[in-house]
Amino acid sequence: MAKHRIARVEEIPAGERKLVEAGGKSIGVFNVRGEYHALENVCCHRGGPVCEGNVFGRLESEVLPDNRIREYYATEGDVIACPWHGWEYEIPSGECLADRTYKLRKFPVVIEEGAVWVVV
């Protein structure tokens, strides 16, 4: 395990990400509302570059009292979709929304000396 300096904190503002190579791994470091999360850039499905995907909210739906269906975004900016086939993952947990038994590998993030560090 080694600590790798990834970026100055201001380099990855809220809603942004940085793709890096650290410890021989391709890693996406995301800032979701001030919290940093580091995920391995390998989709659980077919190994696609998941951390290069677009970011969305978590779409949910509810059954209304008249049994019609309403769809809505329950969150904003905390879901990433793999550009290869669309598998969606919650960035903070790394869990696949469709089946939470699938998880992206997560790496610890440390903020020190005004920089973002990832432990790989």
Added chain:
Amino acid sequence: MAVSGFTVIDTDAHYLESFQEVAKYMEEPYKSRLLKSAHRLIPTTTGDRFLEGRIRRDEVSYPQKPMTPDEIPAAQKRLGVDVSVILPNNLLELGKFPIKNMALALCQGFNDYMLDQIVDPKRGIYTMVFVPLLDPPESAKLIDRVGKHPGVSAVCFISANVEPPLGDTFYNPVYEAAQRNGLPIVYHSAGSDLHDFFVRGFQTFAETHSLGFVFWNYIHMTSVVMEGIPERFPGIKFAFQESGIFWVPQLMYRLDNAYMKRRSESPLLKKLPSEYIREFRFGTQPLESPKNMDHLKYAFEMVDAENTLMFSTDYPHWDFDPPSTITDLPFLSHKAKTRILSENAENFFRF
């Protein structure tokens, strides 16, 4: 017990009723329309179901003429069946029928006829509520009207040719009524036009019949699962009839594959499509019979057969299965056979 060591519940049997008899339960002008139109035109068929006499049903009047109610216990005895859930044969093409008022009148008439003349819970003869899916509010009223009858064991959606697919919110009133009356739903498939198929030009009955049944089951189970019917109506139990079992694992894994990639289209789902499908029940007929019995064994494993399958004969149709279809299976335990032959049905239907 009609088969040694097993109670046998036949979850899908048929009765060929007389249009003249059913018409007595219908109001004018529909009564006259039925009597003047039934069996008047040449059939649009790819072939004779009974292969010009190669297949015979000497013990019942079907298919030459309508059956009589006393033929049902005789057929049960011959087959080794203790309890039967009966669907009136002539209703199988209901989904093809375009006229709303007439479809409603037919369902009213068929339901009242079945309850008055055919069902006999003491002798194990049940039917289901048949609904005109063209008209969901009237379907709901019909379920409310006859749903409490002790001869009614489920609501039946005769599913061939029904559009939009049965997961659509269009059908909300029907699902609400089934849930309100505590009745399970049976999706009963058929060939596209019974004889024909929605792709024209097939030359044999084997082709159109093989495809039609399974396609309508594919269509409606896809819609029911992906549109979240089990989440929207958690009080209802669901069963699909008449396509054997190999279609089930294919659709389970095919839908899982799509859902993993496209979850945002189906946010109502709380688990994988295959997990909803394993909570459904499946009629066994016509059960596939591969020469390598291991293939069937693995299909049983994939669909969690001991908990999901319900035996059905489809008698007296040309491709019926006798109870030995299940009792002869070498890889099933006695307990699994008991569940498939009767217990799963007892837990599913309202007997």
